[in-house]
Amino acid sequence: MKQMLNVALPKGRLGEKVYDMFEKAGFECPSIKEKNRKLIFENEEKGVRYFWVKPSDVAIYVERGAADIGVAGKDILLEYEPDVFELLDLDIGKCRMAVAAPKDFHDDKSKTLRVATKFSNIASTYYKSVGRDIDIIHLNGSIEIAPILALSDVIVDIVETGATLRENNLEVFETVVPISARLIANKSSYRFNSEIIEKIEKELANQVEAKND
Ligand code: PRP
Secondary structure, eight states, rough: OOOOOEEESSSSSSHHHHHHHHHHTTOOOOGGGGGSOOEEEETTTTEEEEEEGGGHHHHHHHHHSSSEEEEEHHHHHHHOOOEEEEEEEEOSSSSSEEEETTTEEEEEEESSSSESOOOOOHHHHHHHTTTTTTEEEOSSOOTTTTHHSSSEEEEEEEESSSSHHHHEEEEEEEEEEEEEEEEEEEEHHHHHTHHHHHHHHHHHHHHHHHHHH
């Protein structure tokens, strides 16, 4: 049986954009566009097998070698620090990690700052770098509610359009880091399948460049 390259795609709107880039790169798999609930699709002739996983799980599949390559947000790579190669910034899925708070927030430096977030590692690293003492309150979603109910002083979260913050009367106080989707590879797959992975990397890099010209 032919060796297939396993590709983990983030399920959702971003994943569809990513698949379109792979298709344009010459690694199409038409059955993926059929409307059904299947999660695995392959094109044996091209030697690729795609599967949809939760965006935050892509790096786990790639790190453990269940996927040879995949596409993950920089937020996930910074938060979980998976042992993978980061090959390319795809320049899509762009947003930023930011500190946000109610409009009237003033940072009282004499007090420990209470920070609600899904991204505890990113938040800790950021506040350590600016020398600020904090208390992390780890939440799994609806982070914007935390300062409204005085569970925290600020939040560290992803801001894309800013609509979620606006609708909850919060505003950005600082940008922690810009975020975008990255092509990642399993470290040993990259050595053993370098030919096909490098081809994909190069084709995708050309698309990113063409877009920015
Ligand atoms: C993210 C983030 C914000 C929202 C920001 O959540 O946590 O809630 O997007 O986007 P906006 O600036 O365009 O309003 P996401 O939709 O990824 O869902 P999640 O909370 O399940 O991670």
